[in-house]
Amino acid sequence: MDSSGGKIVILTALLLEYRAVRGRLEDLQRLDHEAGTIFEHGWIPGTSWEVYITQVGQGNQSAAIMTERAIRMIDPEAVFFTGIAGRLKHDLALGDVVVATRVFAYHGGKQEESFKARPETWQASHRLEQTARYVARDPQWAAQQQPSGQDEPEVHFKPIAAGEVLVNASTSALHDLLDEHYNGVAAIETEGAGFSGAASMADQVPALVIRGISDRADGSKQHTDSGGFQQVAANNAAAMTIAVIKALAPSRTVKTGGSAGQDTGKLGLLGAAAPASAHLEEPLPVAWRRKLLPSWSSEGATLEVHLVPEYSLRLPVRQMSQLKEWLVSVGRKEEVFTPSEAVAGALEADFVAAFARDQRRGSVGLAISQSGQRSCWEPLPSPSRIHIPVLDPEHTKERVTGLLRLLLRLQDVPQTRYAPALAIDPAEILTVTSLESAANSNSASLARVGRSGPVQIVPQELWDAADISAAAPTIAEELTLRLMLHFRNPGDSQHF
Template structure:
């Protein structure tokens, strides 16, 4: 049981010596599931009436401020803004239960939201045109969660129920204003058509994530236990105790993720990725299951899949090449052409309102959009031989008007994209070799995006020569290893890429 001190009320100005984390819940049973894992609890009141309890995670310097916001995105947004202003936390979490939307996710499993979709946005014409907002999970918090998920110890304090340790899934979720409990409805059709990739649905994550994003990008993460399947069976699963099971699982994982942060100060004390890749980056060859190839596998680079337009700026492309050719039948390729569009929309590769071009050629299928404002095209492709590909322009901050290669941003994107490519379609068991490219690579700068947003000049990285930069696919892993070790593989690929841009050009842009 949590230990509660004699009532000690603090008012608005929070003073403490520890590092601060805020955890929100919507329902009482979710609140209790977190509360029982804290000690030395004290009540802290906001001047407008919001009540927090401040407690400590045993054995750590982390102070957790716990609050119950009730249901709904608006309340979650207001409370998140208040907490950030009052407490100044290093990170914020929302934890609790949700309805599951995927049959391969069991009741009691936990979904860590890699992205939160606010699915109610749209425009009603003859048909409803979705205009969703979306927020990505904090990279540092997501990485801590993936680290925790490697071992079962995170669940050791869960009540014994005869079940195996709950699975942890890293997937997008959808947040709206409706509790979904029907297998067939207009809302279910909307979710299936436009948000097919989401794994769970709830009613607070969008408000929470949006408020955290606006508050100087405070690191935020949503963790949800699956208590029902949003298909009309909620009354049965609730009476079966799955709300409590799911809330306990989500709370246990949340506490374990906070413990996994370098304590204290783990959210802000990490060295930059650029420093890491130039010094102590782990070798990808140490990843279990890897094998060095005698020669690289052949790659269909983006310039062979689509023509390069004159407006294209520096573009990052990531590929997964199967060790053996699959020769997919044309009827499957025709279906994959449509699947690329739906997967692209659900994973926010394409927005719900963008006109996506889909093409089926003799040896590949692709879906893409041209966006000159971003400096080129964004697309997905699958070749008949089984190669999976993705490309997007490098970020181009408005201050510089030039593409920026940021090592930390690039590493995170590669890790996310490796997992995206693995999810494109089911294939017979085979191993894959990742390939990476920047094309064209003549006109860009290497610096952090944060610095680029305030800078008015930058050194050219490869001013005028050298052509594209390609990292060839010369090492293979099975799909499960790539999924589990994506951050490590992405770090090594980023290191190899950055070696081509170590010497900046001698011209400057103004």
């Protein structure tokens, strides 16, 4: 269970670098700065880290302005710059990752009879660098972040140089300058100095530059670019950046005026205390999906998630009527429904819903009850090879995390507390295994009968609405573990 969390900013220069990071986030939403800069923010799957990303363009000046702007607007726990770079050391291979232990702004100097370097330099945040070293020591870090079959890059902890010149020549005056004055530098790029300087001036916000080697800075750039090494390097740098964020840990515990030695559990530099929940003596009543909408004869095992308010909000009928078409619209925007899918709306005395039913896809939908309960549902995945719904614990946890956050976006959240609930309905025919195992197995060996009727995990804990999004992975893990107690692993007597 990930106890860390907070806001992180990741900046990139190029579009392919931006896409490499963006593809590793979920639940992305647009955020506009008053000056016009567009950010997107989402979540690292399975964690409480909220990541803000933007493309700053090339050059140190642009990187400095955008870094300062992001820090002022978002107030992050840490900032990262990730992307590609040219190598200056022959022991680095194309695709390798360089974690910048120090960034040199190499253009500073005084020209007399000889050039006398006067560089500015910035050290990497000790905590971020140490976390990166911890990640790199794990031989499985790349396998956990990269697509299967992709070569695992080497990770180097070395200084980099940042200027305003794109280097693509094996011999040049700039090469001579770098060799004479910055001989330990491993890679060269054009944004790290502006980024590091701005982060340093913003009350020492922890900052780290992570680069993938895309070319040799020797005149062969056109050849390496056409070979796809820019994409490889951008992917590797993004994977390392996300792995570092996922590994960030509480820096310290803080003692308060309570009893001696009592820990608040507060995160020091990175993150905040885990949101607290209140245990209910009796579960809140849930309007389960089968109570809202009649069951469908062709329906397979379906996952449903609910947020039940502590107190009934009693939405007015006029507002419920307006929500009917709005749910259809927001369902398409949030990709609950496909663009071409026929979506039905339902307006009843005590709920409003938008839903779609497809013979192959199954049942999907959104609902808001008059009491303020929010609900969503989707079918369990069915690998084409076995045609049986698969209940994968890890996949379920990730989906519940995403659906909880989706429910919070359905409408302005009133300042009340909500109790999360979960169900699989119907639950008669499914298999409990990993999606990977299901895809590689014969259907006959996986077919099994679940419990008759629905399996419902009733709401037992209240969470502040403002805390649910940050705590979504924790909530999802607890609900999924309770759900798995109702099923046995095929061929194994032990419960999940």
